[in-house]
Amino acid sequence: MKDYGVFMNERQTLKINDNNHLEIGGVDCSLLREQYGTPLYVMDQEYIENMCKIYSKTLTEEYGDGLICYASKAFSCLEIYRIINNMGIGADSVSIGELYTAKKANFPMQKICFHGNNKSLAELEFAIDNGVGYIVIDSYTEANEIDELCAKKGVKQNVLIRINPGVEAHTHHFIQTAKIDSKFGFSIQSGEAEQIVTYVAEKKNIVLKGLHCHIGSQIFESKSFELAVEKMTDFYKFLKDKYAIDFDVLNMGGGFGIFYTDGDAKKSYNEYAEYIKTISKSLLLAVNEKGIKKPYLILEPGRSIVGEAGITLYTAGNVKTIKDIKNYIAIDGGMCDNPRFALYQAKYTVVSADNMRADKNVKYTIAGKCCESGDIIAEDVMLPETKKGDLIAVLSTGAYNFSMSSNYNRNLIPPVVMVKNGQSRYVVKPQTIDDLLRNDV
Numbered sequence: 001m002k003d004y005g006v007f008m009n010e011r012q013t014l015k016i017n018d019n020n021h022l023e024i025g026g027v028d029c030s031l032l033r034e035q036y037g038t039p040l041y042v043m044d045q046e047y048i049e050n051m052c053k054i055y056s057k058t059l060t061e062e063y064g065d066g067l068i069c070y071a072s073k074a075f076s077c078l079e080i081y082r083i084i085n086n087m088g089i090g091a092d093s094v095s096i097g098e099l100y101t102a103k104k105a106n107f108p109m110q111k112i113c114f115h116g117n118n119k120s121l122a123e124l125e126f127a128i129d130n131g132v133g134y135i136v137i138d139s140y141t142e143a144n145e146i147d148e149l150c151a152k153k154g155v156k157q158n159v160l161i162r163i164n165p166g167v168e169a170h171t172h173h174f175i176q177t178a179k180i181d182s183k184f185g186f187s188i189q190s191g192e193a194e195q196i197v198t199y200v201a202e203k204k205n206i207v208l209k210g211l212h213c214h215i216g217s218q219i220f221e222s223k224s225f226e227l228a229v230e231k232m233t234d235f236y237k238f239l240k241d242k243y244a245i246d247f248d249v250l251n252m253g254g255g256f257g258i259f260y261t262d263g264d265a266k267k268s269y270n271e272y273a274e275y276i277k278t279i280s281k282s283l284l285l286a287v288n289e290k291g292i293k294k295p296y297l298i299l300e301p302g303r304s305i306v307g308e309a310g311i312t313l314y315t316a317g318n319v320k321t322i323k324d325i326k327n328y329i330a331i332d333g334g335m336c337d338n339p340r341f342a343l344y345q346a347k348y349t350v351v352s353a354d355n356m357r358a359d360k361n362v363k364y365t366i367a368g369k370c371c372e373s374g375d376i377i378a379e380d381v382m383l384p385e386t387k388k389g390d391l392i393a394v395l396s397t398g399a400y401n402f403s404m405s406s407n408y409n410r411n412l413i414p415p416v417v418m419v420k421n422g423q424s425r426y427v428v429k430p431q432t433i434d435d436l437l438r439n440d441v
């Protein structure tokens with residue numbers, strides 16, 4: 001039995017068709033290459049919509065009042081804000097650029113949480129002027145700035161405070177965010193969280209609605225999320241007992257792990273719902289046990305909504321064999337469109353998109369075309385014998401690929417095509433070579 005089915009993850013929208021080609025959203029990847037060229041980001045709209053649906057349905061059924069806010073740094077462009085708005089969910093933004101994109105897509109700004117550990121005054125003012133739902137405070141300076149801006153404008157702003165619950169999730173340490181020495185949030189353990197809460201609660205022009213935490217990314221263990229709920233609700237109880245502060249809102253962040261390679265769990269839509277169930281159940285229990293107000297629950301998945309929806313298509317270029325050591329396939333993209341291996345040795349499943357059922361009997365390293373030895377997409381992947389011109393697909397590239405892309409080496413950022421029901425369309429058009437010079441003086 002060949003293992004060509006492993007990545008299909010119980011979905012009808014990513015499969016091998018009768019031509020022995022990879023097909024996504026009802027469109028043959030070979031046709032996508034003919035129509036749009038490579039490198040090309042392809043996003044499966046149905047997958048994104050199904051994830052939004054299962055997440056918000058589960059939150060309502062298992063918990064009640066709350067909101068899924070898509071963490072848009074995973075993949076941000078006008079169309080994604082339109083799609084998630086149609087699905088009725090909210091969003092997270094981390095810069096004026098993301099806020100502005102959301103606004104231009106007519107996204108309801110009151111359904112946005114605005115994050116960041118060093119927001120500029122201009123960003124804070126833009127958020128306040130445009131009625132952003134919650135600003136998530138991550139410094140004293142920021143608290144003062146929001147308070148002053150609001151006083152000047154005669155408005156009040158809802159805020160949350162970013163808390164570090166001190167939960168060590170099992171993931172790469174660059175994407176771990178709640179250890180005691182993290183640059184994000186205020187630690188409960190050290191007493192700093194208590195200090196900032198009482199400080200912000202005194203501010204006249206700020207309405208402190210609750211607290212936020214986000215313990216990291218690509219986390220599979222439900223224990224980590226349960227532990228975070230425990231720490232946060234312990235802290236809510238502590239604040240209630242000591243200061244009679246009883247918050248309306250709790251934002252538990254995102255970070256749900258997805259399938260990249262055989263080392264990761266393959267989940268159906270319903271299995272993804274387990275993350276939401278786990279948090280809902282442990283929060284309901286904690287609320288009852290600890291006698292705190294049942295908060296409006298915000299969850300912020302990013303990667304898991306768009307990650308597996310995306311694939312990247314490349315054309316194989318030079319194939320280089322270093323005898324007895326390594327076979328390289330150089331592709332027409334690289335760290336400029338997917339820097340995740342270079343950043344933290346991220347792993348991917350790579351397939352031969354126009355030859356899906358062939359025996360995978362050669363071990364290759366997929367190298368980019370950029371001038372960096374670390375410009376690798378995947379190391380030691382098994383593929384059929386590959387030659388220049390073959391179509392290569394890298395799976396699970398929907399999150400943190402396009403949004404992390406750059407023009408390094410003055411390569412063009414590939415366009416993004418959305419597919420659904422056998423149709424495809426640009427959602428981000430190709431850059432032109434003149435775009436590269438646009439701001440040059």
Ligand SMILES: *Cc1c(COP(=O)(O)O)cnc(C)c1O
Pocket residue numbers: 071073074092115214216217218253254255256300301302303304
């Ligand atoms: C990045 C981020 C998320 C989303 O994380 P994923 O791993 O993509 O689900 C949620 N909340 C905050 C504050 C974040 O910074």
